Amino acid sequence: MNILVLSAGTRNKIIQYFKKSIVGRVIATDMQRIAPAIYEADIFYLVPRISDPGYLDIILDICKKEKINAVFSLIDPELSLLAANQRKFDELGVRVIGSSYELCERSLDKMQMFTWLKERGYRCARSYSEKDIFYSDLERGLISFPVFVKPIRGSASIAISKVEDRETLDLLWTHTDDLMVQEYLKGQEIGADVYIDMISREVVSIFxxxxxxxxxxxxxxxxxxxxxxxxxxxxxxxRESGYLGQIDIDIFEVDGQYYISEVNPRFGGGYPHAYECGCDHMKMIENNVDGKINQRAIGNYEDGIYMMKYNEVLIRK
Ligand SMILES: Nc1ncnc2c1ncn2[C@@H]1O[C@H](COP(=O)(O)OP(=O)(O)O)[C@@H](O)[C@H]1O
Ligand SMILES: [Mg+2]
Structure with missing residues (x-):
């Protein structure tokens, strides 16, 4: 399998793991020459920004030239782009490793995700995008300070804050568009790295x-x-959502109950922990691309294994 990793950025480990686990070449792209992960790949391409009108054709050309079998992206805004153009990749025999367009969009939009979760009875943080409804619930005692404020379509913890009072909330709401307010979840944060077989559509690995x-x-x-x-x-x-391939889920445990917080339908930043503990999702991708169904391997790892990140540097001329 030849795999194309888009927007590789600083995700060196992801490239290294593919090189270790699969038979075939690993090709990476980024818009910047100073994205260290591209230098781990067998070949790399410097490409325009994903919003550039010619971007998709450039990626499709790379797929043809490098005889790519599967492609995925490591950044959120590109997930929907790939999903929306799945047919163009199919025509070249390239499998997009990812979820449907609808799911990519829902995962990006934390209010949409909240509505979906609530309607189906999953525990999740009560969320508001409208000031009036929030204040009315506040008066009725359905929610109280502190609350958590974040952009509806945010990522990487940018512009998030814990807010203790109405004055601060008013100020934030006046100065920033598209914010949402959430019930503050006080508990243990949990991350889940999950692989959903792209042929059987069953969950086959959870870490x-x-x-x-x-x-x-x-x-x-x-x-x-x-x-x-x-x-x-x-x-x-x-299963109920219909995610496919690799996903990363944020969960909170509050008073012994699990709350689903958000989903990134891609390799999350903490995936190295799962791989190093034996959850080889690279191999699972390769199996699927080769037409093989993966066996169920949920929880095939040891508990009590710690991951500690540290910095590395790459020097190049
Ligand atoms: N409702 C909440 N209560 C407490 N902490 C939260 C809440 N929502 C988010 N956080 C904290 O903020 C971080 C970022 O929020 P998240 O919703 O995961 O957005 P993103 O990762 O897309 O920036 C979380 O990892 C968590 O530490
Ligand atoms: Mg998150």
């Missing part, structure tokens, strides 16, 4: 970890754990 330290929106230190109840919840949620 869960407790987040110990976060840094710049990413899990910096974490420890693996297993809870059959959480595996069941994840499986039900993922």
């Amino acid at each position: 869960t970890k407790k987040k110990i330290v976060m840094r710049a929106g990413e899990t910096d230190k974490a420890v693996s754990f297993k809870d059959p109840l959480l595996f069941d919840l994840i499986e039900r949620f993922v």
